[in-house]
Amino acid sequence: xxxxxxxxxxxxxxxxxxxxxxxxxxxxxxxxxxxxxxxxxxxxxxxxxxxxxxxxxxxxxxxxxxxxxxxxxxxxxxxxxxxxxxxxxxxxxxxxxxxxxxxxxxxxxxxxxxxxxxxxxxxxxxxxxxxxxxxxxxxxxxxxxxxxxxxxxxxxxxxxxxxxxxxxxxxxxxxxxxxxxxxxxxxxxxxxxxxxxxxxxxxxxxxxxxxxxxxxxxxxxxxxxxxxxxxxxxxxxxxxxxxxxxxxxxxxxxxxxxxxxxxxxxxxxxxxxxxxxxxxxxxxxxxxxxxxxxxxxxxxxxxxxxxxxxxxxxxxxxxxxxxxxxxxxxxxxxxxxxxxxxxxxxxxxxxxxxxxxxxxxxxxxxxxxxxxxxxxxxxxxxxxxxxxxxxxxxxxxxxxxxxxxxxxxxxxxxxxxxxxxxxxxxxxxxxxxxxxxxxxxxxxxxxxxxxxxx
Amino acid sequence: xxxxxxxxxxxxxxxxxxxxxxxxxxxxxxxxxxxxxxxxxxxxxxxxxxxxxxxxxxxxxxxxxxxxxxxxxxxxxxxxxxxxxxxxxxxxxxxxxxxxxxxxxxxxxxxxxxxxxxxxxxxxxxxxxxxxxxxxxxxxxxxxxxxxxxxxxxxxxxxxxxxxxxxxxxxxxxxxxxxxxxxxxxxxxxxxxxxxxxxxxxxxxxxxxxxxxxxxxxxxxxxxxxxxxxxxxxxxxxxxxxxxxxxxxxxxxxxxxxxxxxxxxxxxxxxxxxxxxxxxxxxxxxxxxxxxxxxxxxxxxxxxxxxxxxxxxxxxxxxxxxxxxxxxxxxxxxxxxxxxxxxxxxxx
Numbered sequence: 001x002x003x004x005x006x007x008x009x010x011x012x013x014x015x016x017x018x019x020x021x022x023x024x025x026x027x028x029x030x031x032x033x034x035x036x037x038x039x040x041x042x043x044x045x046x047x048x049x050x051x052x053x054x055x056x057x058x059x060x061x062x063x064x065x066x067x068x069x070x071x072x073x074x075x076x077x078x079x080x081x082x083x084x085x086x087x088x089x090x091x092x093x094x095x096x097x098x099x100x101x102x103x104x105x106x107x108x109x110x111x112x113x114x115x116x117x118x119x120x121x122x123x124x125x126x127x128x129x130x131x132x133x134x135x136x137x138x139x140x141x142x143x144x145x146x147x148x149x150x151x152x153x154x155x156x157x158x159x160x161x162x163x164x165x166x167x168x169x170x171x172x173x174x175x176x177x178x179x180x181x182x183x184x185x186x187x188x189x190x191x192x193x194x195x196x197x198x199x200x201x202x203x204x205x206x207x208x209x210x211x212x213x214x215x216x217x218x219x220x221x222x223x224x225x226x227x228x229x230x231x232x233x234x235x236x237x238x239x240x241x242x243x244x245x246x247x248x249x250x251x252x253x254x255x256x257x258x259x260x261x262x263x264x265x266x267x268x269x270x271x272x273x274x275x276x277x278x279x280x281x282x283x284x285x286x287x288x289x290x291x292x293x294x295x296x297x298x299x300x301x302x303x304x305x306x307x308x309x310x311x312x313x314x315x316x317x318x319x320x321x322x323x324x325x326x327x328x329x330x331x332x333x334x335x336x337x338x339x340x341x342x343x344x345x346x347x348x349x350x351x352x353x354x355x356x357x358x359x360x361x362x363x364x365x366x367x368x369x370x371x372x373x374x375x376x377x378x379x380x381x382x383x384x385x386x387x388x389x390x391x392x393x394x395x396x397x398x399x400x401x402x403x404x405x406x407x408x409x410x411x412x413x414x415x416x417x418x419x420x421x422x423x424x425x426x427x428x429x430x431x432x433x434x435x436x437x438x439x440x441x442x443x444x445x446x447x448x449x450x451x452x453x454x
Numbered sequence: 455x456x457x458x459x460x461x462x463x464x465x466x467x468x469x470x471x472x473x474x475x476x477x478x479x480x481x482x483x484x485x486x487x488x489x490x491x492x493x494x495x496x497x498x499x500x501x502x503x504x505x506x507x508x509x510x511x512x513x514x515x516x517x518x519x520x521x522x523x524x525x526x527x528x529x530x531x532x533x534x535x536x537x538x539x540x541x542x543x544x545x546x547x548x549x550x551x552x553x554x555x556x557x558x559x560x561x562x563x564x565x566x567x568x569x570x571x572x573x574x575x576x577x578x579x580x581x582x583x584x585x586x587x588x589x590x591x592x593x594x595x596x597x598x599x600x601x602x603x604x605x606x607x608x609x610x611x612x613x614x615x616x617x618x619x620x621x622x623x624x625x626x627x628x629x630x631x632x633x634x635x636x637x638x639x640x641x642x643x644x645x646x647x648x649x650x651x652x653x654x655x656x657x658x659x660x661x662x663x664x665x666x667x668x669x670x671x672x673x674x675x676x677x678x679x680x681x682x683x684x685x686x687x688x689x690x691x692x693x694x695x696x697x698x699x700x701x702x703x704x705x706x707x708x709x710x711x712x713x714x715x716x717x718x719x720x721x722x723x724x725x726x727x728x729x730x731x732x733x734x735x736x737x738x739x740x741x742x743x744x745x746x747x748x749x750x751x752x753x754x755x756x757x758x759x760x761x762x763x764x765x766x767x768x769x770x771x772x773x774x775x776x777x778x779x780x781x782x783x784x785x786x787x788x789x790x791x792x793x794x795x796x797x798x799x800x801x802x
Contacts, residue, residue, distance in 0.1 A: 090692070094801070097757075103748075104690060104757035111690040120686040121754035124467065128754060 007123055010130040014109055020138040022092035024145075025085070031147035033082025037075050039149065043156035044071035046163040052253040053163075057246035064246075100135040470680050470749045474500070476667045480525035483664050485518050486655060487648035491639045493750075494743075494767045495522065495613070499677070500684050501742035503636020504592050504612040506577075506627075506771060513641040515615040519573040527666030527673045528609070531569035535580035537623060541587035545597045562599060567591050568606065570674060574614035578624040585631055588612065592634045609677045629730070629774060636739045637764075638771035687745035689756045692801075697740040697761050699800060703793045704773050705731030723792045727779035732772035739768035758801055765794045 044067045051063035087095065093106040109129050116122045134140075211219065425431060440448065474496055481492050491507075495518070498505045507515045523530035533544055546565035552558050566572065567588070577585060591597050595606045614635070616627075632638075644652060668676050703721055706728045724731070744760035751760075770786040779785070 094692070103751070103753060103759065104693065104755050105753070107692055108688050108690040108755035111692065112688055116688055119688060120683075121467070121688055125688055125754040128752075 007126055011109070011113060011126050014106070014126070014129055014133065015113065017133060017136060017138065018089055018093050018096065018106055018110055021096050021136065021141050022087055022089050024138045024142050025087045025092055025095065028142065028144060028147050029082050029085035029087070032085060032149045033078050035147055035149035035153040036078035036082075039152035039156040040071045040074040040078065041156075042153070042160050044068070046156065046160035049160075049163045049253055052250045057243045057250060060250050061242055061246040064249075096136045096141045099141050100132070102129070102132060102136060105129045105132065106136060466683050467749055467752060467754065470500075470683055471752060473667065473676075473680060474746075474750055477522075477525050480664050480667060481518065481521050484521040484655075485514050486652045487644045488514065488518070488641055491641055492518070494637050494639045494764070497743050497746040497750075497764070498636045498639075499526075499609070499611050500681055500746050501636060501739075502609075502681050502684075503739060503742065504614075504634065506614050506616060506632070506635040506638045507641060508616040508618055508638060509641030510619055510643065511617060513643065515641055516573065516575055518641070519571070519613045519615070521664050522613070523571045523573075524664045525667055526571065526677065527668050527670050528570035528611075528677075530571045530573070531566040532573040532575060533566050534575045535577045535584070537579055537581065539580045539584045541584050542599075544584065544587045545591075545599055548600060562602065562604070564597075564604070567597060568604070570607065570609055570611065572610075572612045574612060576617055577614040578616050578627055580625065582625055582628050585625070585627060588614075589631055589634060592631075607674065609674055609681065632771050633733050633735050635771060636735075637743065637767040639767060684742070684745050684749060686754075687748050687756060688754055689741060689745070693744075693756050693758065693761065694741065696758055696797065696801065697737045697744075700740065700761065700765060700793060700797045701732045701734065701737040701769070703731075703797055704728065704736070704769055704789065721792055721796050723784070723789055727775055727782070727784050728773055728789060729776040730774040732769050736769050736772045740764055743768055758798075762794055762798065766790050769793070 047067045048060075048064050051060045051067075055063060090107070090110060093110045096102065097104055097106050105125065106129065109125060112119075112122070209219075437445070477496055478489075478492055481496075482489070485492060495505055495507075499522075507518065509515050520530070520532075533539070542565070544565050544567050546563050546568065548560045549563050550558050551561040574588065577588075591606055591610070592612050595608060595610050597604045597606065612635075617624075666673070704724060706725050740761050741756065743764040744756045747760040747763065748754070748756045766787060769790050773786045773789055775784065775786060775789070779789075
């Protein structure tokens with residue numbers, strides 16, 4: 001074989017090896033881009049699924065947005081990095097020169113392979129470089145065949161595997177609702193205590209609300225007064241839209257739709273029909289009422305109806321309306337039954353217990369307010385047809401606080417003068433008659449004088 | 455390429471390295487230490503350039519040059535530059551000579567510049583006019599006296615010494631002349647160990663015993679052949695671009711726009727302290743010196759590191775600093791350091 005042909009072969013081998021290095025480096029760059037992109041996408045999707053299963057709509061929306069940003073920027077950065085890691089033959093030769101400490105031999109051979117063949121030292125350079133070919137074998141320049149970013153991809157896959165069981169189990173809130181359903185599938189809520197706002201997480205749409213027409217009418221009024229979530233504008237409206245979007249997306253991701261659960265029966269009551277719906281006090285006042293009326297109900301079994309009226313007055317709520325005895329009896333039964341409801345308050349349970357402790361006739365006489373005095377009282381019979389009031393029934397009293405006034409009810413008419421009423425004195429009272437000063441004991445005279453001086 | 459050609463090239467590079475090391479060894483018989491300075495000196499010789507040697511008194515500048523002349527076995531000339539030295543004292547002049555028959559004619563009497571190795575001792579003590587007498591000889595290897603031009607016999611190698619501390623009564627070298635020196639070699643104070651060796655070697659009864667590497671008749675031819683071989687060393691375009699980029703980086707208004715956008719280099723010190731950067735001769739000096747270094751390393755190609763290692767010797771004396779540099783005590787070596795660091799990041 002001629003010497004020149006042998007030199008050509010050596011040169012070809014050197015160039016082939018440089019191109020192999022380039023292919024290996026580019027393969028790694030492509031792998032890095034691909035694995036990183038896949039890892040970001042899979043990991044991001046897994047995080048979104050976990051967020052869909054574990055978080056409420058707003059939490060899910062926030063996490064999803066953050067994950068989306070991170071993944072998008074990560075994919076962009078990975079693409080840029082992959083593009084920058086891509087090498088041409090000259091760069092591969094330079095890289096091999098550095099890594100194998102070849103002092104520019106490969107760069108020079110590659111750059112001058114076409115132009116320097118007539119140079120005096122060219123054969124020496126080719127021979128010298130060829131003798132070092134073991135030093136710049138592709139596997140010595142770049143030992144890895146698989147990019148290290150494969151680890152990131154595997155980690156993302158592991159995260160996705162961990163996310164799947166959570167997806168099947170569903171969210172914590174959904175489990176609570178399911179538990180509520182399993183316990184009876186019926187929840188009773190009072191309209192006066194009902195704060196209407198968009199649910200977070202949203203209730204499933206197969207909840208059935210039923211109430212008497214009047215309560216439903218009041219519910220509509222309340223909705224109109226407080227503003228329907230669909231009608232809110234501004235930031236609130238945007239929040240509602242975001243919530244609905246997140247809710248729908250969450251349902252799509254988790255596979256839980258409205259048909260998946262048993263219907264939830266939401267029984268709506270209106271324990272305070274005179275209460276004006278809406279307004280700033282509309283939300284806070286019913287809570288106070290519920291507490292006080294619960295207390296009132298608990299004590300009323302012993303103290304009687306007058307005490308009930310005083311309690312109601314103290315709480316700022318209007319005095320309770322008259323309830324027929326049969327209806328009160330039914331309410332007492334409902335109250336007792338309400339103890340089995342998980343959503344009943346302790347006050348209501350206590351009230352129901354007190355009411356049941358009384359004999360039935362006393363219930364009929366005194367415990368009409370049992371329906372009033374607790375959240376847990378089942379007020380269903382409040383909305384039934386009113387039972388006819390037995391004639392001459394005095395099973396309740398209405399306490400009226402009245403004071404004499406100097407002002408006439410109409411201009412020109414004489415002022416009202418209350419009639420003098422004589423009532424029997426109790427043992428601790430004395431008749432309101434003047435007594436002689438001398439009859440007052442000396443010690444008490446001093447006290448009386450001091451009181452008047454003050 | 456034939457087998458014979460390869461056989462010639464391979465030993466020639468080996469010969470070069472061997473010859474170079476032999477000369478080095480002979481010089482170090484008389485010069486203790488200064489290994490890098492000696493290597494740069496020889497690199498300038500084989501690259502076909504001239505050297506400006508700067509050092510404080512007593513560091514062996516003159517001894518180094520004389521020893522080199524002895525080792526190379528080439529004709530050696532010495533000019534002690536003084537303030538009253540005239541150009542004709544360097545180049546030679548026409549004088550009237552009387553023949554035996556009484557006939558008189560003008561005849562050119564060559565000055566000390568006509569030799570292979572010229573030592574210009576304390577060159578900055580002569581006036582710029584006299585210093586400039588060297589310019590033509592250094593650049594074009596010829597001397598023009600009157601209307602006649604006389605060629606200089608190759609190899610021609612000028613080594614000028616410069617004392618940096620005795621500035622009174624001296625004349626700074628013109629930039630044009632500075633630019634004609636391929637390298638500027640600094641001779642620093644020797645270290646303690648080197649100083650002990652110098653004391654031992656110079657105060658004893660034995661002379662240094664420097665022996666010529668070449669025979670008397672063949673020295674010039676051999677050195678010229680080695681210089682030609684140096685020019686055959688291959689340089690990749692990337693390396694040439696690297697050297698060009700480095701030279702441009704020393705120029706105040708070019709330092710901001712070097713290379714492509716990705717490799718843009720900004721060297722604040724150049725803009726702040728440099729009045730004039732290196733001329734294109736700086737790039738030639740870098741490449742030629744790098745070629746010598748490549749051959750010393752047994753390579754037929756220049757590497758980036760060869761350029762970096764010679765940057766100080768090739769660029770320092772070509773950078774003109776401004777007053778801000780003097781007031782901030784910034785010297786050209788610091789500038790070159792920054793330039794090399796910045797340009798190194800742009801390697802392909």
